[in-house]
Amino acid sequence: MCGVAGYFNLRALTEPSLCLLERMIWPVRHRGPDGFGFFQDKLCGLAHARLSIIDLNGGWQPICNEDKSVWVIFNGEIYNYIELREQLARQGHRFATNSDTEVLVHLYEEKGADFVQDLNGQFAIALYDIREQSLLLARDRMGIRPLFYTLHQGRCFFGSEIKSIFSADPTLPRRIDPRILQDIFTFWSPVAADTIFEGVLQVQPGHTMLIDRQGVGNQHRYWDINYHAPFADSPEEELAEELRALLIDAVRLRLRADVPVGAYLSGGLDSSAITSLIRHYTTNPLKTFSVAFDDAVYDERHEQARVTEYLKTDHDQVICSNETIAEAFPRVIYHTETPILRTAPTPLYLLSALVRQHSYKVVLTGEGADEILGGYDLFKEAKVRAFIGNQPNSVCRSMLLKRLYPYLALSPTRSVSYARQFFATDANPKEELFFGHQPRWKNGQFLSRFLSEDSRTPGYSPLAKVTASLTEQLEGICFFTRAQYVEAKLLLANYLLSSQGDRVAMAHSVEGRFPFLDHRIVEFAARLPVRFKMRGLNEKYLLKKAMRGLLPQEILDRKKQPYMAPDIRSFFGAATPQYVDHLLSPARLRQSGLFNVDMVTNLVEKCRCKPRQGVRENMALVGILSTQSLHEQFIDNWRVELPSTLPNTRRTIR
């Protein structure tokens, strides 16, 4: 796991300048503090910051092929590198190292840009082909590892984080795009290749992009989730057995590392399942890490203890108070590089610090199970809404809404009559493309109202953008599966795996690995009929069946508790940190120009008087505060740091 950065000259060739590459890799040294590597010629520059996990002595990057005509840097892991290596060696390729990186150049020689199809892993790759004078950027199927780029004055700059791009050239514009802010306020994340910064794009999950002297090519989708080939009449027992076998193999592959591997444990089904599989099917010593909260509403220590006792793990936890969350929040925004609507990434940032203190670099987690195997309340809600919609006058059916969200103190379902309207139970699940997401996305309308006059774009519609981006893939599948696809493309890829995943883990040089997101499991799950995902309102039905006997029954039967952290209450509890008052002051709000000063001031007053607020107010406050913090750190106070001496450095200049 590592950080990558670099550039490609689209027009004029330039004399190699290490200074530029060093400046770009320096701000992501948290991703790879163990050493640095550089390659440069007149056309292209590659920089790499290394976190040593596999082949501790030999795995330095950039790595080249036998005749030094292909060079690669990459961030991530290729889990099937041993199998690929054997096959490539049989085909006559000579290997100079034992690293997973080296298979990339040889596989590319065999297959060209299509080589990504053969990879099982999580990766962001930059591969420079000297003969072709081209640079290939590639990203893993689900979007586990980040990769950003921009075009500026005849050059393409790219990197694992936007910081690297902004450090490349002081004349690069750094502006928040208010349209994308509206997207984030609606969907929790940008759509497709967008980022919050104008002109900075991401290579999308499951895509490659070729850059050559002709310019930057279109992003090419090499993989997608396919819901169009469901299993026909497979017996339940067989499918559960197959899921278990796939999960065991995905876990086994993800324990491949030359350093010890730990696991995150939330106390819920998914992380408990992964921990249990490590315990039962490998000989790996088992170290687990958890987030705990002072506030009992969010705390799951009891459930965590139940699993750690059952599986006899060596367990540690970080206890988060409202104050620690508020205190760390601006540093979290420095790493997420995008506005967020919940503080939930912050405890995970504190957790990765704990993992690092224990000298662990790698953790397995249960991320992804809810999306692919049908765990979210949003799916449940969609089913209930569709069910009520079939018989709109049935009082009994409406009562089902009360079964949703029992964990929310201010439950919207206490008023059935309102809940029915709010949850749009009269919408048609067949016709409404985003039936499942309608209620959630409604909040975007509310949040966008806080935008200033200047940051409104007349006629701009986030919904029109997401419709254009996703419609093709959503045709011909049912509302439940459509909601799954949307969740995988927006929330999972652009929020859970990034703001709440890669970015907060890598902030402390910790690599997350996600067995549920092994593409073989994603493909298997996409073929499951809905009844195996949610039976009635019983979520992740097949997973529970596959895990029977491997976890305590109370964990298998436990009602799902979504992972959340205190939002407004973190900032407006006993004391409000100075920076919060500062960032939300009329002067700072006027400085960023993004928000309506009076409205935000009213919201802040409301939060101050009563920190216990509804869902929308919580999202608005965290969204505005994070945007203000982002603006301050990346626009107003942005300074390019000049690197001090880089340790363990290797350079190649041609």
Place this chain on the structure above:
Amino acid sequence: MQTNEEKIRAFILNNFLFDANEGALANDASFLEQGIIDSTGVLELVEWLEEAFAIKIEDEELIPENLDSVDRLAQFIGKKTS
């Protein structure tokens, strides 16, 4: 002395629209359709109504016909307090 309607308007503007601009709220605008109130907000509204007008609102009165616009609210409160 503020009328009921003025009191209601001020509460909705400050508390849900965060906006002192009178033009931001039409008296017949549906709170739900315009996204002014979500169902969490309904509880907040009811809490306030009970306190501000010293009334008790029954579960069966929690329907959009009574509560979903300034006009409807003013009418409902008028009936409750008469």
